[in-house]
Amino acid sequence: MAATAEVETRTDSSRERSAPQVELAVLGKRVPNRKAICDVPALAAEIEEVAGDLKDPTFRRGAILDLLKAxxxxATGEIRRRLEATNDGAACVRGRAWxxxxxxxxxxxxxxxxEFPATNPTTSERIAVTAVGGYGRGELAPQSDIDLLFLLPYKQTARCEQIVEYMLYLLWDLGLKVGHSTRSVAxxxxxxxxxxxxxxAMLxxxxxxGDDALYEEMRExxxxxxxxxxxxEFVEQKLQESDNRHRRMGDSRYVVEPNIKDGKGGLRDLHTLFWxxxxVYRIEDVAELVPRGVLDLAEARRFAQAQKRLWTIRCHLHYLTGRPEERLTFDVQPVIAERLGYTDRAGAIAVERFMKHYYLTAKDVGDLTRIFCAAIEAEYKRRRRRFRLPKMFGEQRFGDFRVEGDRITLIDDDAFQRDPVNLIRLFxxxxxxxxxxxxxxxxxxxxNQTLINADLRRDPEANRLFLEILSSPKGPERILRRMSEARVLGKFVxxxxxxxxxxxFDMYHTYTVDEHTLVCLGVLHAIEQGELKEVAPIATDVVHKILSRRALYVALFLHDIAKGRGGNHSILGERVARRVCPRLGMTEEETDTVAWLIRWHLLMSDTAFKRDVHDPxxxxxxxxxxxxxxxxxxxxxxxxxxxxxxGPHVWNGWKAQLLRDLYYATDEMLTGGTSPTKTGARVAAAKRKVAEQLAGWTEAEVEAHLALGYDPYWLGFDTETLVRHAWLVRRAQASDARLVxxxxxxxDREVTEVTVYAADHPGLFSRIAGAMSSVGANIVDxxxxxxxxxxxxxxFMIQDDKRQMFDRSDRLARLASAIERTLDGSLRLEEQLEKKGTLTTRRTRAMKVPPRVLIDQKASVTHTVIEVNAHDEPxxxxxxxRALARVGVQIHSATVSTYGERFVDVxxxxxxxxxxxxxxxxxxxxRGALLDSLGVKPAEKTK
Known part of the structure; x- marks a missing residue:
């Protein structure tokens, strides 16, 4: 059994010499200045001295534990200092493994x-300690587990069991997280x-x-x-494993809070390629793939750079959170960006620049995955679905392309040099x-990326082909994503x-700008196909009445094209559209339509969600x-x-209803229907519909009830709601109830509608809103x-903290009780809300939303409209x-919209x-009272 003062990782020197010199963090690479991390011979000598001096096993163990802890x-402090000084995550994980x-x-x-010496150990007492998993690769992030395999020749012996147990308990007492197994070779x-x-893991x-011969036996x-x-078979299973993992993580590398380990384009994908x-190739070093032709030198360097960058981010993340956190959440992104040296630039803040480089790294990982798959296929010519080899004999050719099975490829590698338009034609x-x-x-x-130049971008045929792709009746999302991943789309446009x-950098958007654009195009195609009929019935109906279909697809492709330019992206995007559309071969009329849509693409949502759609x-x-x-x-x-x-949880039935109401009211006006300005006729019609449904009421009772409401009331609700209100008032009056x-x-709208009937007084709305907040209800309208x-x-239309219906019976009972106790003064509302306020997450606090109060005197003839933008919190x-009530303001209606960490209340x-x-x-x-309520200091109000 070999006892070494310092454990060395064995490498094949001849193989190292033959491999190209690529800066790769690979197994066996030496850790510089190791003595500054840990003087291993000195530590071993100290332990040996303690072992000789202390005969009592308990005292001896305690003394050794103290030495190891120190x-x-x-050593941990030195490794962390090196990371913070160099931002070299590769050196950090190697140093920790060493x-x-x-x-x-x-x-x-x-x-x-x-502790358990054996003068003449038997063959059955042989043991080898082996590193497996990531630790086996020689990589160990700051909070990662240490995975060990205790290898035995046969079954467990008493002495081997004692050694394993002693080691594990000492490692655990050091505060290390150790995963372990004890197995024989068989x-x-x-x-x-x-x-x-x-x-x-064994790979x-x-x-x-320990006994290196035993380890070699297992390896052989x-x-x-x-x-x-x-x-x-192994390749197939690992790639399927990756696909399943990607689906669990959202199947996109462009989510705004990516998982850097298991997400698409993360470290696990690089690990899969290494496995x-x-x-397949029996290599120990990625650089060895270059002479085999699997990767060229530039691709091997991209692998190394991607791996180093991801390691660096992961190490900072582990140190920052103090746990094995793998998600780049909003609260840590700015901190890591600062540690990596990012600063704000025109049009992009530091954290956005940092995350952009992360996503480009994730894209590189995707490119490398495709290259690996192609190389493996070329070597083994598999006839399985994943690699899609030919299904029939013969070869179909057209132009500079040919078909292998169900995949298009090139006749030869000069196809793009002969005709650069082929770069678009292939897709x-x-x-x-x-x-x-x-x-x-x-x-x-x-x-051949350099061929995508100004000449190609001006080429009429290339633009014709691209416009056909963009407006394809088959839906362009998938092929545009392939063009983007191949870096063709970003260069051509x-x-x-x-x-x-x-x-x-907000909690509203789920994807990066480019990914959001492609997802939107997929949604548009789904609307056309009738796949969203249940959730968006009006859009599904009117999409087939649209005459400018091509303009719609182009407008959606360009609608966020000017984000990050330091101005209003709708106005700037309009200018981009007027430049790009003629290049694509669109008519003057189409260009004007696209430009208008981009300029006003937020108008309908802003109007529906921030204004009273029932106000003429x-x-x-x-x-x-x-x-x-x-x-x-x-x-x-x-x-x-x-x-x-x-994102998947942004759309809901309530938003659909507001857009539907605005659409119908505007369509009625534009097509010459009843004008919204003819208020008297509309009020009379609304009252008549209500009266017709109050079965069992006398004429006098109907008239008395209809006299209770002012004109806006009858126009602000549908007939069904107005009838429910009538019965609620009747029951309350019959029982002389002052609160219902x-x-x-x-x-359908994914909300719970709560109706409160009470004696009106200043601050009523504020107190009810506070009661709802105290039990975790979010008011959406x-x-x-x-x-x-x-x-x-x-x-009130309310939802729970997950933006779903507030529908649990126990919570609804608490809600009713909270409202009643608040209005009678028995509930200490401020105390309850203060407790709720502590639940604001670190992620939410990381977002900075400057409070803003806008007062609009033009939006309504009869009301002053106040819009408040600020950070959302309980x-x-x-x-x-409450602030509005204190300054003598009566609230007629309120619309509440939440966009991640930000709210817009009107x-x-x-x-x-x-x-x-x-x-x-x-x-x-x-304005001053509202800013006070949002915690704005007096000096900041004048800025």
């Missing part, structure tokens, strides 16, 4: 020679046959200490019995012929290239900009696609009505409405006399 603390090698070696030597081989995870195994049997079979290389033919693109063709594209991998002035102002039914249809479909393309709280679940008899009917609506208000607020002094007082 050495470990010093350190653990030494700690384990010293402990094992002491256990075998001092058990290792048997379990590797049955379990792909164990097989992978990466590395000898640490593994290679002979396991790896000598079909390596393609495949090691299994066009792939899409319309339903062919996958061969990885080799993608590799040749990468080698340089304005799109500027937003590739560009993140938006809202519809008039909106219709004045839209002007035509065709533009209204285009804007509706584009708005639905844009919102659903933000009712709720109704609305699955509210409408306040005061009846002629002084009673109020306040209607109780904020209560604080704002209040339609009047003064205490029921009039629109005209006084400049009063408006300043209102």
């Amino acid at each position: 050495a470990l603390a010093d 350190l653990m090698d030494q700690i384990i070696g010293v402990i094992a030597t002491h256990a075998a020679e001092r 058990e290792c081989i048997r379990q590797a046959h049955a379990d792909i995870t164990i097989r992978t 990466e195994s590395r000898f640490l200490w 049997k593994f290679m002979a019995d396991i790896a000598s079979g079909s390596p393609l 495949i290389s090691k299994y 066009h033919d792939s899409h319309f012929r339903d062919l996958m693109i061969h990885p080799h063709a993608l590799r040749v594209i990468t080698q 340089p304005d799109f290239g500027r937003v590739v991998a560009q993140m938006q 002035k809202t519809v008039e102002d909106f219709a004045r900009i839209v002007q035509s039914p065709e533009r209204l249809r285009l804007l509706l479909v584009m708005t639905v696609a844009d919102i659903r393309g933000v 709280v009712e709720h109704r679940l609305d699955p 509210a409408r306040i009505v005061t009846l002629a008899d002084g009673m109020a009917i306040d209607t 109780g904020v609506l209560h604080r704002m409405t 209040f339609y208000v009047k003064d205490v006399f029921g009039l629109k607020i005209d006084s400049a002094r009063k408006l300043d007082e209102i």
Whole structure:
């Protein structure tokens, strides 16, 4: 049994000499100035001295533990200091692996020679300590587990069990997270046959200490019995494993809070490529793939750079959080960006620049994956689905392309040099012929990127082919994503290239700008195909009435093209469209339509979610900009696609209802229907519909009820709601109740409607809002009505903290109780809200949203409209409405919209006399009170 003062990783020197010199963090690479990390001989000598002096096992163990703790603390600090000084994550994980090698070696030597010595150990008492998993690769992140395999020749013996137990307890007492297994050689081989995870771990195994002949026996049997079979089975399983993992993680490398280990384009994908290389090519170093022709030198360097960058981010993440955190959440992104030296630049803050480089790294990983798959296919000519080899004899050719099975590739590697338009034509033919693109063709594209220049961008044929792709009836999302990943799309449309991998540092957007654009195009195609009929019925209906279909697809492709340029991206995007559309071959009319859509692509959502869609002035102002039914249809479909393309949980039934109401009201006005300005006729019609449904009421009772509501009340609700209110008022009056709280679940809009009937008084809305917040309800819309008899009917649409219906019976009971106790004064609302405020997450606090109060006197004829933008947190609506009540403002209606960490609340208000607020002094007082409620300091209000 070999006892070494310092554990060395063995390498094949001849293989190292033959491999190209590529800066790769690979197994066996030496750690510089190791003595500064840990003086291993000195540590071993100290332990030996303690072992000789202390005869009591308990005292001896305690003293040794103290020595190891001190050495470990010093070494860990040195490794961290090196990372912070150099930002070299590769050196960090190598250094930690080397350190653990030494700690384990010293402990094992002491256990075998001092604690459980054997003068003449038997063959069955042989033991080898082996590193497996990531640790076996020689990589160990700061918070990663140390995975060990204790290898035995046969079954466990008493002495081996004592050694293993001593080592594990000492490692655990050092605070290390150790995963372990104890197996014989035969058990290792048997379990590797049955379990792909164990097989992978053994593939990466590395000898640490003990009987190296035993370890070599296991390796030889593994290679002979396991790896000598079909390596393609292993490849298939590992790639399928990757696919499954990607689906669990959202199947996109462009999410705004990526998992740097298991996400698409993360470290695990690089590990998978290494496993495949090691299994198929029997290599220990990625650089060895270059002479084999699997990678060229530039690709090997990209592998190394991607790996080093991901390691660096992961190490910083582990140190920053103090746990094995793998997600780059919003709260840590700015900190890591700063540690990596990023600074703000024009049009992009430091964290967005950092994340853009992360996404480009993830894209490199995707490119390398395709290259690996192509190389493996070329070597083994597999006839399996994943690699899609020919299904029939013969070869189909067209132009400079040919078909292998169901994949398009090149006749020869000079196809793009002969005709650069082939760089676009390849994707066009792939899409319309339903062919996958061969990885080799993608590799040749990468080698000919310089051909995508100004001449190609001006070429009429190239632009015609691209426009056909973009407006394809088959849906362009998939093929455009392939063009983007091949770096063709960003070069052919340089304005799109500027937003590739560009993140938006907020909690509203789920994807980067380019990924959001492609997702939106997929949503638009799904609308056309009727796949979203249940959730977006109006858009599904009107999309087939649109006459400017091509313009719609181009507008959606370009709608966020100007983000990150330091100005209003809608206005800047309009300018881009007027430049790009003629180049693509679009007519003047189409160009004008595209430009208009981009300029106003946020108009419909802003109007529906921030204004009272039942206010005639809202519809008039909106219709004045839209002007035509065709533009209204285009804007509706584009708005639905844009919102659903933000993320899976942004769209809901409530937003659909608001857009639907605005669409119908505007369409009625634009097509010559009933004008929204004819209020009297509309009120009379609404009252008549309600009266018709009040069965069992006398004429006098109907008239008395209809007299309670003012005109806006009858126009602000649909007939069904108005009838429910009538019955609620009747029941309350019959029982002389001064407070009634009712709720109704609305699955279509994914909200719970809560109606509160109570005596009106200043601050009523504020207190109800506070009560709702105290039990975890989020108000997504509210409408306040005061009846002629002084009673109020306040209607709230609420959701839970996951933006779903607030529908649990116990929570609804607590909600009703909280409202009742708040209004009678028995609930200490401020105390409850203060507790809720502590629940704000670190991720949310990381987002900076400067508070802003806008007062609009033009949006409504009868009301002053106040818009507040600020950071969302529990109780904020209560604080704002309480501030309004204190300065004598009556709230007529409130619309609440939440965009991740930011909210936009819009209040339609009047003064205490029921009039629109005209006084400049009063408006300043209102603005100041709201800013106070948002925690803005006096000095900041004047900035």
